[in-house]
Amino acid sequence: MSSTDRCLPKTPSIARIVSNQHLSGGIYRALLRMADDWGPSLPGQFVQVECPPREAFAMWRPFSISRFRAERHELELVYGVVGLRTLRLSELTAGEELCLIGPLGRGFEAVSGRRPILIGGGRGIAPMIGLAERWRESLPDGRILYGARSRDLLIPIDDPPYAVWLATEDGSAGFKGNVIELLEAAIARREIDPATIALYACGPNRMLAALSVWAESRGVPCLVSLETHFGCGVGICAGCAVPVRPRDGEDAFARYRFACVEGPVMDGTRVEWEGVAE
Amino acid sequence: MSAERPPEERVIDLGVELGPVRLPNPVLVASGTFGYGNEAVDLTRVRALGGIVTKTVTLEPRSGNAAPRLHETPSGMINSIGLQNVGIERFIAVKLPELLALGVPIIVSIGGRRVEEFQEVARRLEETSGIAALEINVSCPNVKEGGLEFCQNPASAAAVIEGVRQVTRLALWAKLSPNTSSIGTLARACEEAGADGLTAVNTFVALAVDIHSRAPIIPSGTGGLSGPAIRPIALAKAREVVRHTKLPVIGVGGIASAADALEFLIIGARAVQVGTASFPRPWLAAEVVDGIGRFLREEGETTLAELIGSYRDPRA
Ligand SMILES: Cc1cc2nc3c(=O)[nH]c(=O)nc-3n(C[C@H](O)[C@H](O)[C@H](O)COP(=O)(O)OP(=O)(O)OC[C@H]3O[C@@H](n4cnc5c(N)ncnc54)[C@H](O)[C@@H]3O)c2cc1C
Ligand SMILES: Cc1cc2nc3c(=O)[nH]c(=O)nc-3n(C[C@H](O)[C@H](O)[C@H](O)COP(=O)(O)O)c2cc1C
Ligand code: FES
Numbered sequence: 001m002s003s004t005d006r007c008l009p010k011t012p013s014i015a016r017i018v019s020n021q022h023l024s025g026g027i028y029r030a031l032l033r034m035a036d037d038w039g040p041s042l043p044g045q046f047v048q049v050e051c052p053p054r055e056a057f058a059m060w061r062p063f064s065i066s067r068f069r070a071e072r073h074e075l076e077l078v079y080g081v082v083g084l085r086t087l088r089l090s091e092l093t094a095g096e097e098l099c100l101i102g103p104l105g106r107g108f109e110a111v112s113g114r115r116p117i118l119i120g121g122g123r124g125i126a127p128m129i130g131l132a133e134r135w136r137e138s139l140p141d142g143r144i145l146y147g148a149r150s151r152d153l154l155i156p157i158d159d160p161p162y163a164v165w166l167a168t169e170d171g172s173a174g175f176k177g178n179v180i181e182l183l184e185a186a187i188a189r190r191e192i193d194p195a196t197i198a199l200y201a202c203g204p205n206r207m208l209a210a211l212s213v214w215a216e217s218r219g220v221p222c223l224v225s226l227e228t229h230f231g232c233g234v235g236i237c238a239g240c241a242v243p244v245r246p247r248d249g250e251d252a253f254a255r256y257r258f259a260c261v262e263g264p265v266m267d268g269t270r271v272e273w274e275g276v277a278e
Numbered sequence: 279m280s281a282e283r284p285p286e287e288r289v290i291d292l293g294v295e296l297g298p299v300r301l302p303n304p305v306l307v308a309s310g311t312f313g314y315g316n317e318a319v320d321l322t323r324v325r326a327l328g329g330i331v332t333k334t335v336t337l338e339p340r341s342g343n344a345a346p347r348l349h350e351t352p353s354g355m356i357n358s359i360g361l362q363n364v365g366i367e368r369f370i371a372v373k374l375p376e377l378l379a380l381g382v383p384i385i386v387s388i389g390g391r392r393v394e395e396f397q398e399v400a401r402r403l404e405e406t407s408g409i410a411a412l413e414i415n416v417s418c419p420n421v422k423e424g425g426l427e428f429c430q431n432p433a434s435a436a437a438v439i440e441g442v443r444q445v446t447r448l449a450l451w452a453k454l455s456p457n458t459s460s461i462g463t464l465a466r467a468c469e470e471a472g473a474d475g476l477t478a479v480n481t482f483v484a485l486a487v488d489i490h491s492r493a494p495i496i497p498s499g500t501g502g503l504s505g506p507a508i509r510p511i512a513l514a515k516a517r518e519v520v521r522h523t524k525l526p527v528i529g530v531g532g533i534a535s536a537a538d539a540l541e542f543l544i545i546g547a548r549a550v551q552v553g554t555a556s557f558p559r560p561w562l563a564a565e566v567v568d569g570i571g572r573f574l575r576e577e578g579e580t581t582l583a584e585l586i587g588s589y590r591d592p593r594a
Pocket of ligand 2: 310504530533
């Protein structure tokens with residue numbers, strides 16, 4: 001590729017809302033109709049969205065791609081209402097339009113020779129379902145572990161590509177406890193062999209941290225999609241930095257990785273979780 | 279009908295001279311807000327830019343500050359990146375060749391804790407070729423040692439410029455901090471120390487508090503405020519610099535449209551830099567270039583020179 005080719009602008013895309021539906025407990029699913037040439041994308045990649053209200057300056061918000069149906073040009077985002085922008089996003093109705101950039105960042109790629117165990121916490125389950133759909137043919141023996149605080153916060157999963165094992169903290173549905181305890185119970189029952197699995201996870205940073213520590217102690221590969229505060233999503237602000245343990249020979253600069261371009265999917269066992277905001 | 283072309287077709291030369299530095303147009307991207315310049319090539323017409331100012335590079339690689347490093351505020355943001363950078367060695371070996379291949383003027387921003395460190399970085403860059411200028415960051419609010427001292431004290435800022443002047447023939451721009459009682463005095467000190475241009479301004483020291491934990495949102499405490507929120511104050515500071523020196527001034531602070539950039543040019547800035555506004559719209563600086571051209575055509579001005587400094591100063 002010549003440098004002139006690289007100067008072609010990758011313009012922002014216009015997405016038209018097909019539906020914007022409340023799922024449960026402040027979590028919504030937006031279905032967006034993209035231009036015919038949009039994509040392809042990998043689950044775990046993200047889009048930077050210009051959320052309403054439109055202003056001369058406002059940071060765009062990152063959202064994981066939970067699913068992209070190429071044949072229908074439909075992009076699915078699952079998001080929780082936490083502040084002004086996500087609230088305004090939830091008020092949009094079918095036919096309205098959004099500006100976004102993407103797909104961006106590194107998505108989930110399979111660790112070869114390992115049985116995939118997909119772990120979703122809260123709204124983090126959404127990209128895991130998208131991932132399972134992608135892998136159901138090539139890696140049919142996968143499992144989904146889905147953790148939530150309680151039954152009323154569960155997001156309905158229709159036609160799950162892998163068997164779903166559920167854990168709620170209050171025991172109101174499925175296993176009582178967190179996803180790590182669920183994982184250990186499955187190992188104790190010999191339903192999962194830690195020597196043959198790889199973990200792929202999306203959820204609160206707290207969960208990803210605990211899972212990564214567990215995975216490292218068991219020598220299990222563990223890829224996590226983590227969230228930091230993004231200023232740009234495209235590698236130009238240095239705001240999204242995640243501290244990692246440098247390997248031998250790496251300098252101080254390598255201590256921080258940019259989650260937007262070197263992630264958001266990263267090797268959880270190398271992340272210094274104390275330095276990642278919750 | 280006359281043979282004159284309709285105004286929308288008239289070609290206007292946006293080229294501009296800043297002392298020894300010639301730029302194809304007056305719109306650059308600001309240090310630390312465009313990566314090293316090559317990250318955003320897919321997202322904008324890089325070739326349309328008047329120049330790229332790189333992320334500040336220091337002698338040794340730096341890891342930068344803890345997260346969160348950014349916090350959005352009304353029409354702006356507070357940052358505390360802390361000069362995370364690859365260090366001069368890797369910059370010259372890897373980043374610089376990629377940057378120079380982009381075909382736009384490259385201004386390398388340099389930083390340090392001590393005068394000797396600035397000098398060493400400048401010396402290494404002096405050995406390379408193709409750089410349009412050095413921008414000396416004597417104003418970063420986010421590094422504990424050095425930065426603050428340099429920015430608040432005209433004498434130490436001048437010492438840095440003087441020190442760097444001794445080791446390089448490259449054009450030197452001093453990047454001024456607004457966090458000082460008199461930016462005019464600071465500007466003059468840098469002029470006397472041998473600067474060829476003055477970049478005004480860096481970010482404003484700012485604070486945001488988490489009302490639940492009662493702790494600052496940025497772990498290091500204060501950070502630097504940027505974005506449209508600072509534009510009117512930055513403009514006033516840039517004007518003060520223009521009034522106090524004869525050097526070309528590069529205006530920066532909150533520019534998010536061609537109209538914003540025009541304000542800086544009208545008060546006498548010879549060029550401008552787009553910073554934070556590139557974060558949501560990496561293509562914005564290129565649009566500002568187009569917008570300036572359009573404005574000049576509409577106003578019937580044939581050169582940028584007619585516009586620069588056309589401010590009707592009530593004090594004059
Ligand atoms: C790579 C990536 C993927 C993401 N994917 C999703 C997703 O699929 N679904 C979803 O609901 N959210 C996702 N997020 C988080 C989402 O971007 C934030 O919740 C959103 O920006 C909040 O905007 P707001 O204006 O509503 O809230 P604000 O008013 O900006 O903030 C509300 C609260 O959220 C915190 N916050 C703000 N930005 C972030 C952030 N980037 N990460 C974590 N906390 C933040 C603030 O500190 C504050 O406490 C993702 C974030 C990243 C970095
Ligand atoms: C995230 C971020 C990083 C920055 N890093 C640098 C830097 O490394 N060196 C420097 O001289 N200025 C740095 N700046 C300051 C900008 O170059 C600019 O002076 C300032 O942000 C004001 O302009 P703006 O409002 O257009 O962003 C940084 C600003 C931001 C927001
Ligand atoms: S979010 Fe800006 S560099 Fe990653």
